[in-house]
Each structure stands twice: as C-alpha cells, then as structure tokens.
Amino acid sequence: MLVAGVDVGSTQTKAVVMDGEPKVVGRSLIETGARLTEAAQEAFSLAVVDAGAEERDVASVVGTGYGRYRVEFGETQVTEISCHARGAVFLFPxxxxxxxxxxxxxxxxxxxxxxxxxxxxxxxxxxxxxxxxxxxxxxxxxxxxxxxxxxxxxxxxxxxxxxxxxxxxxxxxxxxxxxxxxxxxxxxxxxxxxxxxxxxxxxxxxxxxxxxxxxxxxxxxxxxxxxxxxxxxxxxxSEESHYCGAIGASLYALDRALTRAAAGASGGVLP
Amino acid sequence: MAEQKVAERKRPGDGAAPHSELIGATRAESRGLIETWWQEMSEADAEGRPVANVFVMGSIAEILRCFDLPMSFPEITSLQTAVRGKQMEMLVAAEDYGYSPDICGYVKVDVGLHLTGRNHPSGKLPRPALVVSPNTCNTYIKWSEIWERMYGCPVFVLDLPGWRGTGGSVLPGSEEFERDRRYVEGQLRELIALCERITGKTLDLDRLREVMGEVNALAGLYDEVVAENKHHPAPFDAMLDGLNYMGIANAYRGDSRGTAFMRLARDELRERVRLGMGAIPDEKYRLLLIGTACYSHFRRFLELFHSWGGVFAHSEYMSFAGGGIDRGIRYELERPIESMAEQILWSAQQSFSGIFFSQDWQARIVREWDIDGICFHGIKSCRTVSTGLPDEREWQMRTNDIPGLFIQSDLVDARLWSDAQMKNRIDAFFEALASRKAAARR
Structure with a gap:
C-alpha cells in the first residue's frame, strides 16, 4: 500500500510517498511559486516517480501547509501543526x-x-x-x-x-x-x-x-x-526534517487508507 | 388566539401551553428593540433633546433614566457599524483627521461617524449633551474628551476605586470598602445634581426605586440566561445570541422592556433545552472566548468555529461588557443611592478583577459549563483586554490542563484580519481537541 502527503508551504512544496510499513519511499521538493494547485500536483507526481510507482497506486493523499486546500486531488487536509507533530514523532519517537x-x-x-x-x-x-x-x-x-x-x-x-x-x-x-x-x-x-x-x-x-x-x-x-x-x-x-510536514500528512493518509481497508469506510481521528 | 399569544409572550414559561412559538422570538424581539432604540436616538437628535453618551462598563443608567435622558452607547454603535460593513470609511476618516492606527477601533469608528455627519447605518447618531465616563476602561476618559472638544458637553468622570493590584478586591463590609462606597456615593450625588441642571428636573426617588427594581429583575434573569448554557447542547452561542442579550441588557437597563426581553430570552432558552435544540446543529466542542469577536468579519469569525462543531458556551465578554449585571447586583430599594454606590462599586471591582485576575474565573467557568477549550482573542487596537492573554493561555494549559488557542485580529479593523492565518490556527486547535478527545476515549 502506498500513501502520500503533500505540504504546500509558502516557499517550497514538499511531497512524500510512504509505504504501509511505514517507510518513506519517495520524495520531492520544488518551489511553490504562485500556482499552488500546479505546484502540489507536480510535487506529488515527482514523489511518485521517485518511489518508482504510479499515481494510481497511491491509496490516499493528504494535503497540508498553508496551501493545503489547493491539494485538490487530496482526500482531506490537515494543518501543518498536526502534521509536523506527527512527522517529528515518526522521525524521533x-x-x-x-x-x-x-x-x-x-x-x-x-x-x-x-x-x-x-x-x-x-x-x-x-x-x-x-x-x-x-x-x-x-x-x-x-x-x-x-x-x-x-x-x-x-x-x-x-x-x-x-x-x-x-x-x-x-x-x-x-x-x-x-x-x-x-x-x-x-x-x-x-x-x-x-x-x-x-x-x-x-x-x-x-x-x-x-x-x-x-x-x-x-x-x-x-x-x-x-x-x-x-x-x-x-x-x-533529521535528513528528512525538511519533509516533516509531508511525512506527517502521509501518516494521516495511511490512517485513512488502513481504516478504510479494515472497515470499508473512511476514518482516522481527524476529518 | 392572538391575544393569548401576546399574554404568553408577556409571561412566557408560566403556563403549561407548548411554547414552540418561543423559538426565534428572542431574536425577533431583539431586532425590534434595537430598531426602537435607534428611532429614539434619531428622534432625540431631530428634536434637539439632550442625550447622554455612556459606556457598557458602567453606564449609570439608573440615574440617567430618571431624568429621561436617552443613552447612546458608542461601543455598541461602533460594533454595529462594523457588522454592517461601514467601518472602514469611518476608520479612514478618523485616521485622515490624525488619529493613529494603533488607537482603539471603536473610538476611531465613532470619531469617523461624528466627523462625517453622525450618519450611522441604523439611524442618526445624536450629539451628546452629557458624557458619563467611568474609569473601567482607560480609553473611556480620552474618548470622552474628544466629544467634549467637539461639542462642549460636560464630561462626568466616575472614579470607581478598587484596583488592588496585588491583593485582589476589597471586600464589602470592610472599612476600606465603606470608604470607597462613600466616595462613589458622593460622586453619584454630584451626577444627580448635574442631570438636574441639564434637564431642569428634580430626581424622583420613587422613579429611581422603580428603575433599580427593574435592574434587579434584569440581573436575575441575565444570570438565568447565562446559566442555561450549562446544558448540552448549549442553547445559544455566547458570541452570537449572547451579543443580543448583552446589547439589550445595556441599552434597556432599568427599562421594563429590557426586563421583559430577558424573561423572553430565558424562556426561549428553556424551551430550546427542553426540545434539545443546540445553538449549532452538531455541537462537538464547548468553548469559552476571552476577548471580543472581530466584527468586521463577524460571520466568518463564528463560521471558523461552528464549522468544526465548536460553540461558545460562555464568554468573558458577556461578563465584563454586560455592565456588571452578572456580578450579582441586588439593589436595596429602601436606601437607593447608598445601595447603588455599593453595587456599582462591587460589580466594577469584580469586573476589573475579572480582567486582571481572570484565571480563577476562567477555571470555574470551564468546570461549570463543561468547556473543552478556551479561545483567547487578542485585539490589536485594545491593549486593555489583550494584555496578558498569552500568559493566561499558558497558565491554564500548565496549571489546569485546559487547552487554549491564541489568535489575534481586531474589534473592527478589517486590515488586521488575515483569514488564512486565523483559519490555520483555529483548524489546528480543533485538530488538537479532536486528538485529545480520541485519546480520552481510548
């Protein structure tokens, strides 16, 4: 199972693809620029390529960062506060x-x-x-x-x-x-x-x-x-600290994908 | 049948009849009363009758009403200007005149209104013949001096002692309190003499007792209204309907119409509780607000909380801007002026302390109203209510494990509202509350 988190920051957009272990298997980092939706899509596509996968293989995507609502292909949005917290504990328990x-x-x-x-x-x-x-x-x-x-x-x-x-x-x-x-x-x-x-x-x-x-x-x-x-x-x-928000977002995506797989419904603590 | 309904409206809750018609009645009544209030303002202006400018934290309506002096509340009229979306032209007018962007937004909107012909979106703002300015806000006195310069009207400064910085309030019954009471009583007698000079009337003590009796009734009902929100779901939002309750409690203080309104509000709330009707459709989180809302973005401000299922079950605003009536005002009518001095002093001291020693009050409200988190809204142009909010937030978190959110914008200045940043902080707060509730369930 693959999931992804896309962190559309004010300066840079970061995307991470994670497997079900969970382990980061793909990542990308680009300048956000003025077109947030395009930046989100591009970062996601690059991270998927980096993971050696295809977009259709990704079971769930969560957007975060100030441009999270522009991650239009995402399943939901979570603030970067929650995502950095989750990502930091993932990197350093x-x-x-x-x-x-x-x-x-x-x-x-x-x-x-x-x-x-x-x-x-x-x-x-x-x-x-x-x-x-x-x-x-x-x-x-x-x-x-x-x-x-x-x-x-x-x-x-x-x-x-x-x-x-x-x-x-x-x-x-x-x-x-x-x-x-x-x-x-x-x-x-x-x-x-x-x-x-x-x-x-x-x-x-x-x-x-x-x-x-x-x-x-x-x-x-x-x-x-x-x-x-x-x-x-x-x-x-961590070497991954810059991706921490995207990692947290992908963990929320994993929650949703696992809950859905287990119960046949969307879930997770956060909406 | 129509007459029966009117009778029920006058004494709702006393009969066994179903009160479904009560639902929504308070808002309708509130709209009507505010329209009437504006009509009275506009008529007073047109007829050149004297009007008093007063403030929500100590209007001394009890005395002014006995002299038939209509009362204009500039804080309320500035707030209304912002809710109607007309505040920016007033702010700019005041700033063009020379007022700094840092000055209280309410003051600048009011100054702008006066500079541009006193044409409020709801009616004509009269020119003041008298200003009663308590020291309950440090800006009140400077604000009053502006009208004094504009219109040459007398400013009566009511000096309410009781700021005991390190030791809290002076308690009734103590020698210090009695000294303070006599000091306030002396000032009230001076105010009476000033009103007699301005209106040519003599104080009617029986009328004063009648007005004070209405305030007693209003205060009791106001307490009952606020207490109804202990129910789940909360039947009203303290920052939406609460604003109406507070507005009427100020504008109609000592007037039987205000008392009737508060009785209606209480009865509607009881009916809502009986029917299980919450202020918002799906209440998930109960909040306490410290500060005010941002009235230039009032609907959006509330929406950012309501969309998460967050309802303001209580607010400090309903306390300190309610004119002290939630602080247990119970006038002794056989000694009206002495009692008024005592109660005004006591409620002012409590309200002051509410701002400067608010942590215990907050903790009590959290317990009794079953609050999930506190939102501290810092007002950029009001240091009086904003000072110390980050410290209070931190203290509640560390001492009482009460989650707190700190956000900043303004009372009325749309330039100080940043939607994405407000939403980000508010969303993160609710995400944390959601995780907390989920953890508690596990």
Whole structure:
C-alpha cells in the first residue's frame, strides 16, 4: 500500500510517498511559486516517480501547509501543526517539543507520544523572525541561502540585531556593513535574533527534551547550534526534517487508507 | 388566539401551553428593540433633546433614566457599524483627521461617524449633551474628551476605586470598602445634581426605586440566561445570541422592556433545552472566548468555529461588557443611592478583577459549563483586554490542563484580519481537541 502527503508551504512544496510499513519511499521538493494547485500536483507526481510507482497506486493523499486546500486531488487536509507533530514523532519517537521554522511562520508544538498535539504557539501574522528573515539576509548579502549557516559559524564577534522585522532586515544589515562589521558577524547576529525569538515561542509551550527541529531552516547548522545553546538541550535534526510536514500528512493518509481497508469506510481521528 | 399569544409572550414559561412559538422570538424581539432604540436616538437628535453618551462598563443608567435622558452607547454603535460593513470609511476618516492606527477601533469608528455627519447605518447618531465616563476602561476618559472638544458637553468622570493590584478586591463590609462606597456615593450625588441642571428636573426617588427594581429583575434573569448554557447542547452561542442579550441588557437597563426581553430570552432558552435544540446543529466542542469577536468579519469569525462543531458556551465578554449585571447586583430599594454606590462599586471591582485576575474565573467557568477549550482573542487596537492573554493561555494549559488557542485580529479593523492565518490556527486547535478527545476515549 502506498500513501502520500503533500505540504504546500509558502516557499517550497514538499511531497512524500510512504509505504504501509511505514517507510518513506519517495520524495520531492520544488518551489511553490504562485500556482499552488500546479505546484502540489507536480510535487506529488515527482514523489511518485521517485518511489518508482504510479499515481494510481497511491491509496490516499493528504494535503497540508498553508496551501493545503489547493491539494485538490487530496482526500482531506490537515494543518501543518498536526502534521509536523506527527512527522517529528515518526522521525524521533521520544520527541516532546517540536520547533518548525518555515518560510513565513514559526511554530512551537508540544506533542504526546503518539504525535498528538498537546499545545502549540505560532508567531504573529507578520513574518518577523521566520525563514523569510534569512531570505532577506541572503538577498542583502548576495549570498546563497545554503551558505548563510556555515559562514555564520565562523563569526567571532556577532552584531546585536535590533529587529527581526523582515522589512527592516536589509537596511539594518547594510547599516552594520557600512560600520565596517564583518559579514560573518552580521550573519551570526541575524541567526541569534531568529533563534532567540524561536526559543521564546518554544518556552510558551514548555522546553523539554527531546526537541525536534523541522522545516526548511532546520537545515541551517548555525541555527541548530544556537538553539542547542539557548535551550541547553540537544536538538534532533533529521535528513528528512525538511519533509516533516509531508511525512506527517502521509501518516494521516495511511490512517485513512488502513481504516478504510479494515472497515470499508473512511476514518482516522481527524476529518 | 392572538391575544393569548401576546399574554404568553408577556409571561412566557408560566403556563403549561407548548411554547414552540418561543423559538426565534428572542431574536425577533431583539431586532425590534434595537430598531426602537435607534428611532429614539434619531428622534432625540431631530428634536434637539439632550442625550447622554455612556459606556457598557458602567453606564449609570439608573440615574440617567430618571431624568429621561436617552443613552447612546458608542461601543455598541461602533460594533454595529462594523457588522454592517461601514467601518472602514469611518476608520479612514478618523485616521485622515490624525488619529493613529494603533488607537482603539471603536473610538476611531465613532470619531469617523461624528466627523462625517453622525450618519450611522441604523439611524442618526445624536450629539451628546452629557458624557458619563467611568474609569473601567482607560480609553473611556480620552474618548470622552474628544466629544467634549467637539461639542462642549460636560464630561462626568466616575472614579470607581478598587484596583488592588496585588491583593485582589476589597471586600464589602470592610472599612476600606465603606470608604470607597462613600466616595462613589458622593460622586453619584454630584451626577444627580448635574442631570438636574441639564434637564431642569428634580430626581424622583420613587422613579429611581422603580428603575433599580427593574435592574434587579434584569440581573436575575441575565444570570438565568447565562446559566442555561450549562446544558448540552448549549442553547445559544455566547458570541452570537449572547451579543443580543448583552446589547439589550445595556441599552434597556432599568427599562421594563429590557426586563421583559430577558424573561423572553430565558424562556426561549428553556424551551430550546427542553426540545434539545443546540445553538449549532452538531455541537462537538464547548468553548469559552476571552476577548471580543472581530466584527468586521463577524460571520466568518463564528463560521471558523461552528464549522468544526465548536460553540461558545460562555464568554468573558458577556461578563465584563454586560455592565456588571452578572456580578450579582441586588439593589436595596429602601436606601437607593447608598445601595447603588455599593453595587456599582462591587460589580466594577469584580469586573476589573475579572480582567486582571481572570484565571480563577476562567477555571470555574470551564468546570461549570463543561468547556473543552478556551479561545483567547487578542485585539490589536485594545491593549486593555489583550494584555496578558498569552500568559493566561499558558497558565491554564500548565496549571489546569485546559487547552487554549491564541489568535489575534481586531474589534473592527478589517486590515488586521488575515483569514488564512486565523483559519490555520483555529483548524489546528480543533485538530488538537479532536486528538485529545480520541485519546480520552481510548
């Protein structure tokens, strides 16, 4: 049995195909762009190809992410909060707290042993202190996004950013450079600002080990190191962390497919 | 038969006759009363009769009604403007005039109405001849000063003590409470003198007793109305029908029409309970709302909860914006002014404490109304009701294991509503509640 989860995020769309074991057997990641339905379909098709399967082999698809209602071929939609919680516990079964820093929002989630959401907090509707902030830094410094973390880790004397506002990020970064500060010091300052804000959100739901870091920003080594320092806890990061929402969605899809197979009806805890 | 129905409507619940006609009667009555209220406002404006601008958290309607001063409630009229979708032009008018976007949305809608000719979507807003401004909201006094500058009307500030930051309220019977009571009584006597000057009438104590007797009856009925929602399913939504109950309780406080309305509401609710009729078709989750709704998106706000089977079985709003009548007002009519001072002071203190020490109140409501989760709605333009909400949410979760949702938008400002983000948070909250209920069943 194959199932799939499609996570239509603000920046990137991720799709995962999972077998009944459950194990991830196919994945894809593309830029979301402006056409959400097409992005969802394309990501799904690519993940199915990656799994060496055909779309008709997939018994159930669940959409998640801010564009989840555009996964029109999906059976249902589940929010990314529930999906990241479920996916994090799948990747790291002892997870109690999840931090998901995505393109335009940050979520702190406290989870139960079965991936149930016990509590969650999100940033305000503005994108201050989210992945978008790193995107603004990348543009201002004319550096690829993937270089930001490694370069920040070489810093010795980080600047103290006064804002996490994405709109003001560029002017502040340029201001520090104009004062003669090194690029890596500015970058580390940017990372500290985001990490501090993320940890204060995490405190709202309670910081307890194990903490699992998910979302696109979890691939940034500087962020992982700073979060470990600020929480005084090791941070779980998986190669699959970026796909965590899609993994959670595919687990919900698997619930539905198994329930249907067992009872001849759609089911699962969530609608 | 028609006469019989009218009789039943006047004293519903007293007879054994079936009361199916009660279903929907409260909403119809509420519409009629609000229309009448607007008609009275418009007529007062046309005839140049004096009108008092007052607030929901301490209108002192008991005294004003004795002088036949119609009362305009700017919080209610601003809310109505937003529900009718006319608020943005008023907000922009106020901001063009110089008011900051950060200022209370109710204030700016009201200022916009006054700046653009007082043409409310429901009628003509009269110019105030008097403002009664209690200190129950820190914005009230600054708001009153705006009308004072616009119209030169007197502003009577009612200073209600009782903010005992670290120790809670001062209890009746204590020396401190008696001092506070005398202080408030003195102010009420000053207000009476001011009303006598403005209207040329003398206070009729018998009329005052009559009005206060109506408030006693109204308060008792209001308590009964709120208590009906302990039933499963909840017969009304505290943020929909509750708004009507609250609005009439304010606008018709001390008026026999208000008392009759509340009796009708109670009887309709009892009938709904008897028939097993819930406020929404399939109640799955019972919620408590802290804050207000977003009135620029009122229908959508409710839909986001109702579509999951979530009903607001109670709201803090029905408490603090109900003019304190849920705080057990029972006037002693043989000593009206003294008793009024005592009760207004006590209810104001309780309402203040309701905001600043609300955790115990919330926990009690959760127990007694069998609440599944609390929604904390932060209002961007009102720090008074929004301060501390994330902390309260966290405290309830950690201390009482009560799930809480924190969302933010505004009272009236459509620019502060983000539909996708609201829906995402609300959906996630219900998903968590669903998992929680499923886990409890296992």
């Amino acid at each position: 002892n997870t109690t707290s999840v931090l998901d820093v995505g393109g335009q929002d940050t979520k702190a989630i406290r989870v139960g042993g079965d991936g149930q959401v016990l509590d969650f907090c999100m940033n305000d509707k503005c994108s201050a202190g989210t992945g978008r902030f790193l995107g603004a830094a990348s543009q201002a410094l004319e550096l690829p996004l993937g270089d930001l973390g490694p370069l920040a880790l070489t810093a010795k004397n980080p600047v103290k950013m006064t804002t996490t506002c994405t709109v003001f990020a560029e002017s502040e970064i340029l201001g520090w450079l104009a004062l003669g500060r090194k690029m890596e010091d500015v970058l580390l300052g940017v990372h500290v600002a985001i990490a501090s804000r993320s940890v204060s959100l995490l405190r709202r739901v309670g910081i307890e080990p194990e903490i699992t870091f998910t979302g696109g920003v979890s691939r940034n080594a500087a962020m992982v190191k700073l979060l470990e320092e600020l929480t005084d806890c090791p941070i779980n990061v």
